[in-house]
Amino acid sequence: MAMTYSEKVRDHFANPRNVGTIEDANGVGEVGNAVCGDIMKMYLKIENGVIEDVKFNTFGCGAAIATSSMATEMIKGKTIEEAEQLTNKAVVEALDGLPPVKIHCSVLAEEAVHAALEDYRKRLAAQQQ
Ligand code: FES
Numbered sequence: 288m289a290m291t292y293s294e295k296v297r298d299h300f301a302n303p304r305n306v307g308t309i310e311d312a313n314g315v316g317e318v319g320n321a322v323c324g325d326i327m328k329m330y331l332k333i334e335n336g337v338i339e340d341v342k343f344n345t346f347g348c349g350a351a352i353a354t355s356s357m358a359t360e361m362i363k364g365k366t367i368e369e370a371e372q373l374t375n376k377a378v379v380e381a382l383d384g385l386p387p388v389k390i391h392c393s394v395l396a397e398e399a400v401h402a403a404l405e406d407y408r409k410r411l412a413a414q415q416q
Pocket of ligand 1: 320323324347348349351389391392395
């Protein structure tokens with residue numbers, strides 16, 4: 288059976304938003320999936336507790352690209368606390384669904400956001416010492 292992707296998944300795969308790197312990012316997270324070998328890197332620029340800018344690079348499948356693209360759109364302009372609430376389920380819903388075998392790709396997007404936020408918190412704690 289052929290896999291079917293929603294229009295939104297196709298759109299975010301063909302025209303991913305916020306691709307690239309941020310030179311002066313203050314939160315960077317990199318995660319990988321051991322099974323498929325895909326890697327996702329997320330860059331955050333946080334000012335006064337708000338995500339002013341976010342960029343990503345994904346070396347992975349189409350669903351990984353689409354979910355990271357959607358995840359960046361969902362957290363841009365949000366507070367750290369709001370971004371921490373981001374779940375892969377919310378990303379999948381925003382994309383109008385993913386084939387079941389591709390759900391793990393959306394988990395990578397959630398993990399990349401959380402890893403970047405954690406890196407930001409670590410840097411902040413180190414500054415305050
Ligand atoms: Fe690995 Fe999609 S197949 S992230």
